[in-house]
Amino acid sequence: MERNLLKIIRNQVDYPNVSILLTTHKTAPDNNQDAMILKKLSKEAERRLKEEFSKRDISELIEKIQKTVSSIDVRQNLDGLAVFVNKNFEKVVRLPFPVRERVIIDKSFAVRDLIRAINRGINYYVLSLSAGFVRLFEAYRDKFSEITEGGFPYANPFPRGTNLEESTSWKESRLREFFHMVDKSLMQIQHQHPMQMVVAGVERNIALYREVTGMEENILLTIEGNYDNTSPHELALIVWPEVKERMAEKRRHVLNMLDEAMGKKRLVTGIDEVWKLAVQGRGELLVVEEDYQQAAKVSKNGNTIDLVDDLGVPGTANDLVDDIAETVVSTGGRVVFAENGSLSRHNHIALVLKY
Incomplete structure (x- = not known):
């Protein structure tokens, strides 16, 4: 994953931005099912767009999604696939690891797995x-x-x-x-x-x-x-x-960094506090469990959030964790993904502060 590509995708701020992610397969016959799953997810994206927008407002974007999806050659697949489409941009990114299957419609693209591709180190x-x-x-x-x-x-x-x-x-x-x-x-x-x-x-x-x-x-x-x-x-x-x-050593080092930051009162945990400090640009190091996901409604001023259970509710940030990771990277911080369960005492997410 190229860092400049991540930057380009992160800079596509619009609404709606459609992200489609799925696990794929490198070889036949397994990769034959990838096309079917991709089509199913694109239909889900179309349905959700039609629920929120008028046909006139969204027809061009739906056509663009269909064209982008139909152009994907499943024979070139790796272990994961990310499709990003808005009215002015489209990009297909193949990832070297499986990803959680999902459709996200938000003001920015879902870049968590792209950040993971760069920073996870595997x-x-x-x-x-x-x-x-x-x-x-x-x-x-x-x-x-x-x-x-x-x-x-x-x-x-x-x-x-x-x-x-x-x-x-x-x-x-x-x-x-x-x-x-x-x-x-x-x-x-x-x-x-x-x-x-x-x-x-x-x-x-x-x-x-x-x-x-x-x-x-x-x-x-x-x-x-x-x-x-x-x-x-x-x-x-x-x-x-x-x-x-060596990766295990690095993870242990990161967890030790959290303990040190806590002793210096430079650590916040839990998604509410992490969001609040991240949007202020104070995040130096975000550590989050790989599969942790949380939908939320964000206030107009961006200072408060209301957590919700349904990831498909219009007007919500489908994955606030993705938004936090993007914010931390864009303000000069780093993101590290930890094993599921390793941050349970920190409510799955922790942020080391710059000051």
């Missing part, structure tokens, strides 16, 4: 180094797919002489140059789709790569070993447990 690159060639994989949890663009897999262009002709310093100089070339190509890919990465290889190669990389801050962890002939599946079995543990 999508990552794996750079497998060797002296002769470098492979690059895109990973979601333990699912690996090799990238075959941007020069990858990247073969070392420098000829290799005999051991007598090559001193250690000469070989290392050549390797540094090779890894620098690899790093420049990887930077282009990172620019289009920024993610953290795991660097795998023998100790010497990892050390040389870290000397020349311009993306040290993107390295999540390193794994030592010779993986020249390791299949993507076998590499996933090695890498994913390490990444999973």
Whole structure:
């Protein structure tokens, strides 16, 4: 998920903005049902629009939704799909994880899952180094797919002489140059789709790569070993447990941050208080359980909310949590999604304040 795409979608403030989200499938025959579910959800969006607007006011938007949905090629699906449509904008975003099936009609698009795609950290690159060639994989949890663009897999262009002709310093100089070339190509890919990465290889190669990389801050962890002939599946079995543990460490760190913020009286919890401080631009870090959702009616001045049970009631914010996440990001804060149940003592949502 590209951050600039998130910004573009967030900036589409209009009413009605229609968001359609669903879990999809990568392969046949499972992805055949995706088209049927998508059609069902688009019909739901049409029904709800007709209940709230006159036929004349909404006919163009309904036609646009139908056209956008019919253009989607389910053979290209990943694990989740988000469709965003208003009278002036349409965008289809494929997501690398399943999402909760829903239709949201609001003044802004439902970007929670897009924010999650960027910040959750379970999508990552794996750079497998060797002296002769470098492979690059895109990973979601333990699912690996090799990238075959941007020069990858990247073969070392420098000829290799005999051991007598090559001193250690000469070989290392050549390797540094090779890894620098690899790093420049990887930077282009990172620019289009920024993610953290795991660097795998023998100790010497990892050390040389870290000397020349311009993306040290993107390295999540390193794994030592010779993986020249390791299949993507076998590499996933090695890498994913390490990444999973690192993610668990980060989650524990975030929960500790909440405790520290509480001690400094810089923490608010519960959706009422979190909303109030978020709209004031005071949110530094929002931590929310992945599936927590709450509909609400927001006052005209935006300062008070009235929680409701029905997500489909016209005039409500279908998912106030989504609005809060969008507000925090737009005012310079961060959003972290926690496991369901891990924030029960904070009523499922907590906000660390800037001051």
